Amino acid sequence: MGAAVFAALCLLTLDLSSGWRLLLPRLAWAGFTGLIAFLIGYTGRISRWRAVFFIILAWAFMLNFKASSLGIRGSAFTSSEIQEVPYCHIALASSILNPLYSQYLAVKSGHWRQWGPLSLGMLWLVVTLALGQAWCSWACVYGGLDEGFSRVLRKPALRRFRLPGNLRDLPAGILLACIFLSLSAMLPVFCLWACPLKLSTAFLDPIDAVRKVQLSIFVFLAAATLVVGPLLTKKRLFCGLICPFGAWQSFWGSLNPLRVSIWSGRCTQCGLCLKACPTFAISEAGLKEHRVEVSCNRCGECMQACPSGAVVYTFAGMPRHDVGMLFIFCALVVGGAVGGLFVPELLARLAQAAGGLVR
Numbered sequence: 001m002g003a004a005v006f007a008a009l010c011l012l013t014l015d016l017s018s019g020w021r022l023l024l025p026r027l028a029w030a031g032f033t034g035l036i037a038f039l040i041g042y043t044g045r046i047s048r049w050r051a052v053f054f055i056i057l058a059w060a061f062m063l064n065f066k067a068s069s070l071g072i073r074g075s076a077f078t079s080s081e082i083q084e085v086p087y088c089h090i091a092l093a094s095s096i097l098n099p100l101y102s103q104y105l106a107v108k109s110g111h112w113r114q115w116g117p118l119s120l121g122m123l124w125l126v127v128t129l130a131l132g133q134a135w136c137s138w139a140c141v142y143g144g145l146d147e148g149f150s151r152v153l154r155k156p157a158l159r160r161f162r163l164p165g166n167l168r169d170l171p172a173g174i175l176l177a178c179i180f181l182s183l184s185a186m187l188p189v190f191c192l193w194a195c196p197l198k199l200s201t202a203f204l205d206p207i208d209a210v211r212k213v214q215l216s217i218f219v220f221l222a223a224a225t226l227v228v229g230p231l232l233t234k235k236r237l238f239c240g241l242i243c244p245f246g247a248w249q250s251f252w253g254s255l256n257p258l259r260v261s262i263w264s265g266r267c268t269q270c271g272l273c274l275k276a277c278p279t280f281a282i283s284e285a286g287l288k289e290h291r292v293e294v295s296c297n298r299c300g301e302c303m304q305a306c307p308s309g310a311v312v313y314t315f316a317g318m319p320r321h322d323v324g325m326l327f328i329f330c331a332l333v334v335g336g337a338v339g340g341l342f343v344p345e346l347l348a349r350l351a352q353a354a355g356g357l358v359r
Contacts, residue, residue, distance in 0.1 A: 025344035025351075032056075033336035040328055046300030051147060053332070054137060057339045058144025064346040090142070091191035093248040094175055095182030131334055132253025134327070136239055136246050136279075137299035139335040141342075142197050146238045150230035150278055157232045163280045167241060168293070172251075175244035190244055196222030239297075240279035246295065254294045257316040258327055260302065262290040266310035276305035298327065 036053045040046050092099060136143050178190040191198075198218050225238035239246055262273070267290055274282045281296035292302075292311075302311045313324035 022344045022348055025347035026340065028347060029340060029343045030336065033332055033339070037328065037332050041325070045304060046324075046328065047304045050138065050300055050331075051151060053335065055144040055148040055151075057139070057335060057343070058141055059148070060339065060343045060346050061141035062145075064342040064349070088142075088191075089140075090195065090197070090243060090245040091188040094178035094190040094244040095188045096248075097179055097183040098186060098188070101183070131331060132256035132258070132298075133246070133249045133294070133296060134253075134298035134331055135249055135334075136243070136297040138297075138331040139338045140239075140245075141338065143236070143239050145197070146226050146230045146236040147278070149227050150234045150236055152231055153234065156234040161233045161235070163235075163241075168280055168283070168295070170241050171244055171247035171295075174242065175247040178244055193217060194221065194242075196220075196226055196238065234278065235280070236278040240295075246279075246297070249297075250295045258298075258323065259314050260292050260296050260298055261312060261314040262287070262292060263310045263312055264290040266308045268308055268310070270307065272305040272307065273302035273311050276301045298331070 033053065036049050039049045043049070131138060137147070174190070174194075178194075181189040193214060194217065196218050221238075221242070225242050229235070229237035267287075269287065271284075271287065274284065274287050277296075278299065278301055279295060279297055281293045282302060283293065286293060298313075305311075313327055315323045
């Protein structure tokens with residue numbers, strides 16, 4: 001499977017239009033992704049090697065984005081130009097009516113230069129649904145942040161932490177609220193007022209009272225949901241309780257026949273899968289009914305924790321080993337293709353910087 005992933009990544013990411021400078025970095029990234037596939041297949045430890053891939057993917061994006069910002073626009077601490085983050089998948093999903101309305105106006109205008117990029121953006125958002133909720137643990141360029149902090153400690157400091165059942169639907173509420181608030185203001189409300197990831201990609205210069213309030217909110221949410229919360233609970237609090245894109249994926253991804261299911265014939269009700277799930281997709285009531293919530297992002301933690309092999313990948317409710325392998329192949333190809341957009345560039349930057357230090 002590793003060789004197949006490597007070959008697929010070569011076809012998807014080896015673009016020579018940028019010259020030979022990125023050829024070796026692209027081959028290195030494709031080789032790394034293929035190695036992850038091999039290690040998953042050889043060891044059977046899906047979650048462990050997925051996490052390595054996922055965390056590297058997220059931090060590589062952060063480093064490359066910051067390097068690009070500093071290189072193009074100057075100091076992030078002094079420049080008033082670096083104030084907003086890219087219009088990412090989280091902002092797009094949480095203000096989906098805005099681009100739909102803009103798309104309508106652009107098409108109505110008849111100017112293809114306006115509606116072309118919008119159409120590509122909408123197409124990209126639809127492509128994310130190919131993985132369903134699995135996008136949030138295999139390909140999201142932000143998700144590896146709280147994943148990384150949740151793995152710092154071997155055991156959670158708050159061992160008796162339990163999520164109140166009514167909070168599991170909080171991301172859906174945030175998504176709906178942001179969609180309608182964004183439409184009323186014609187602005188990406190979540191991006192401007194509630195996204196702690198802004199601190200990871202750009203610095204906001206507190207030049208007025210509004211910016212100071214925004215910065216304070218970002219700092220608090222980042223500390224609580226990306227760092228401190230995951231450290232203490234070993235749960236991915238931002239992805240599981242805050243991110244509206246997770247709710248978006250859960251809604252559309254529910255149409256995907258590939259699921260993680262609990263095999264009732266093997267389940268002993270030990271509860272280890274409940275403790276292991278980092279995004280609260282398994283509840284006590286659900287475990288009794290051998291049911292996994294639609295918010296499950298196929299990370300594999302529950303499978304690794306289950307001593308009886310009762311948690312498995314299924315297709316339309318049918319457990320099949322080859323379905324799991326097919327899913328892992330698709331997830332790594334998609335995640336690897338996403339990483340191919342920025343990881344080779346980062347490797348080239350690091351190589352150039354290292355060469356400069358040697359000289």
